Amino acid sequence: MTTTGQVTDRYLLDDEIVADPFPYFAHLRTTAPVHWSPVHRAWLVTGYDEATACFSDPAVSADRISPMLAQTPLHLLSPEASRAFGIMAGWMVFVDPPEHRRLRSVFRGAFGPRQIRRNRPMVQEAVARLTARAREGRDVTDLVADFARPLPATVAAAWMGVPAEDTERFQRWAIQVGDLALGSVQSAEEHESSQQALLDLFDYLRRLVRRRRDDPQADLISAALESGLVGDSVSEDEFVAMLTHVAFAGGETTSNLIAVGVWNLLRRPDQLDLLRAEPELAAGAVEELLRFDGPSKMSVRQVKTDLSLGERLLRAGDRLYLVTAAANRDPSRFHRPDELDLRRHPNPHLGFGQGAHFCLGAPLARLVAGAALTDLLAAAPDLALAGARAIWQSSLLNRSLQSLPVRLT
Template sequence: MTAAAPAFTERYLLSPEMIADPYGHLDALREHAPVHWSPMHHAWLVTGYDQVMHCLREPAVSADRVGPLMDAVPQGAREDAERAFGILSRWMVFNDPPHHRRLRQVFQEAFAARAVARYRAFTEKATSAVLARRAVPGRTGDLMADVAKPLPAFVFARWLGIPRADAAAFWYWNARVADLVLGTAQEESEYRACLQALVSLEDYLAGLVARRRAEPGEDLISQVLSEGRVGESVTEEEFVGMLTQMAFAGGETTSNLIANTVLALHTRPEQLAAVREDPELAQGAVEETLRLDGPSKMSIRTAARDLDLEGHRLRAGDRLFLVTAAANRDPGRFAAPGRFDVRRTGATHLGFGFGAHFCIGAALARLVAVAAVGTLVREHPDLALADPARLTWQPSLLNRSLTALPVHY
């Protein structure tokens, strides 16, 4: 008689143990059912690679998350939320075709790989400068605070055209917007601060757009304005709203990608040695991190209408968690999926999404992350993790972010 398979026990994805290491449970969930209704999360958990890909292609699966985000705001903060959520409604990441396509086309040329590549020399110079100032050999520090956060912020602020005198306020607003969008704001006072930060960020960027119209520079805003689509295919209000999305996304993802890659390499000596022997493999290390332990664990979608998925009937309004952190470890798609291999080739990971909503900033994130990781490996051979057993992660359903990465430089 064949032994019965052990029953699958669902676990809360925001519990401390799941925040620390969700992957064993996600693997078990994917094996149990790649499409699974979770009463605990009030959502369909989609964990198989093919199933996630299907959802990313399916027009009936909507990216509009403004309503659910609004629902999460405490009652006492609702009166402050109307304008802030109006701004979020203009983010292309929360829009479906054809509006998404119309909004995205405004930035398509500026974010193309060939356009981003023009910033390679500046990024490499900025990386060396940040490391020389903050990663002093012999010193103990926090690589998140010293390198992973300030470097993408510096590069992106320069690219967006943020004057240095405005940088502190700009990045404060971005941090609060991240708390709102990623669901880490809990108390009513935190929500109020986040909502106000988003409004302040939009006001600031509207003023910056006006200045760049009058005095163009060599920056993203000036480039897009010069192409003539603002005021034609999109309104200026839509353009400024999308800039708040760019500002939010410009630092968070890349910071976490840098830190997670450094952690992955320094807990796998043979892979670190491979990158030291061949610095070109820094690119492979970044790609493997995006697959195996990337900055995004999932994206949230909603069924716009009734649909069938893997024999399940989804109803209009149902939430879907597209768990790319599980899909990227699907053994049906990746050989030895739990192994970190900087020389891996083959199947495409979903670390930056896929299709219409593929991350528009992927080329810039890769440029900055590869520069940071490659320079650290090449110029800081004595870098070591200070206390890898005691690392902690931010409590978030969506992102995979260390609270700190203590190191010996």
């Protein structure tokens, strides 16, 4: 920890900050909304206006794979690592316009609200099944392991067209890829295992894409192939690489949204009772939980060309952390920002990003999280916390619980 003038620069993976980052984020936002962090060798952007400016400024790039590869001697990479980096470089989250628009066009319509709403019966059935399983023969269940994590992964697998007999290994691969992408791996062995999971997932999805070409079904892959763009403006490998990102991104984010959202509701009985009494507030509740304590704390960006931001000069090559968790509590934008208010309106939060990189899977995440909240509360009217202290995952980017012991009855 260092202090320069009024700004205290702290390591964002300190246990205290991982458990509750918001007081420190408020300190940064108040004293220096654009702050150079010597600890992280990056700019921390915590102000709402400054963060939104970065999301739309062409001088700010989402590509953080190419700069890293440019600094890495290729002969030091194993063939597996080189291939894994190549797959990740094709994820839309790491690609700037106009390439981003070209890739995203493949999914035009497939992620639309009308298409997503068709999944509602499947989501409800999965919620009911997982709730019943979690209650079987036990007083206390881990809401993360038994409900929040498997629910989005189950929905994502079914929606993508993964056969039931392959769902378990698909989910295992997706979780490992998520750990790799979000920096949650803790050892060289875990890194190698997660890297291999990405390669296995890619090979599996490529086979599935080819099967869906010959035998289309009512699923995401078939709908995207119907556009005719795969093999034309977008190569098959590019399409499959994007599918590996879809496989983990929505599941990881939505599971964290559900678990942390339930944790926050159970600690605020007035808001919990409000949602129980008025389940039609579920859509607004999801938006407020995204704002108040969402699954993503920040996004990583790179400065492409020099720019001025908040009276600071940022140089080409500098790294940026767009701290959306701080921006979402900026009092210049939100009234009583540190209060959870399920009736909040309007709610222009940055939980799904903004601009060209606005989360493609937002409609599905909203559907799954909304159904999880309302259906779980209806099925478990006596839901309550069973542990005294939350244990948080040590992650720079994600806001996630390792476990959440609850009583369902």
